[in-house]
Amino acid sequence: MASPMHQFEIQPVLALPTVNIPGLGMIDLSINNSILSMLIAAGVVIVLMTLATARAAVVPGRVQVIGEGVFGYIDDLATSIIGHEGRSFFPFVFTLFLFILTMNFLGLFLMFTATAQLAVTATLAAMTILLVLVVGFVRNGANMYKLFVPAGVPWYMLILVTPIEIISFLLRPVTLALRLFGNMLGGHVALKVFAGFVALAFGGGIGLLGIPVATLSLGGIVALTALEFLVAFLQAFVFAVLTCVYLNDVVNLGHHH
């Protein structure tokens, strides 16, 4: 049985020369399969949204309905969580959602899942948390400490609550990165393990008993693939929701709407 982890190995696709960028050192610009997959995802998003917004009509066509539907869905999400200021953060949330969703779906159609690379998800999580920190400090300044000191809590409880709040804040980027990574990795490993069962059932020396085993495993793959489509959407949605929630914490710090 082939290793189920083989699908996540980085392989070079196009070798490009190393360039020296001042301040950063030597950067290898080679395209590997992870970068290729991300480029395809970005291209798919750009082409889809270009097609959706080209020749906009009062009675929308098919692609325009898709574009408007996704746009309205995330717009509702951002404004319902962050409030009326959600509009200013909508482009970031929308880009994250579409990019992650397309990468997840490409992993199910294509050969490589870019979101099953911890480096990719950690970068997206770091971007989100950096934006949260920048927005928080720009808008609240020194009042950022209120993030760890909830209003209306007696002082003797604050001794307990403040460390918990600080730890949970520090864990946010970690869980944000690991959730997407773990879900995509786990799902694709499970798919490959079931696919391995099909091959194993015929070569495993159980004779004719291999036919029902292989059939069951194949049915398992079909069911798991359907589940993976749900997970692929759900994880992109969860990432967008959590980005909104974390932004809401610093945008509406100290007063709930």
Next chain:
Amino acid sequence: MDPAAAKYIGAGLATLGMIGAGIGVGTIFGNFLSGATRNPSAAGGQFTNLILGAALTEALGILAFVLGLVILFS
């Protein structure tokens, strides 16, 4: 004990933490369903909260899963 065998057993034991996440996510969706069947008109508006709770709970299970992978491949 063979160190390689101990490693595999340890990785398996580490992923047992996902049991808790399974129970937690099951509780969330079960309670959502029992609430949603009593008041279906309010169910749609709570979808985001439902997914949010499930995601936050699931993260702890994913931590256990990743820990298992770290033990397995280190």
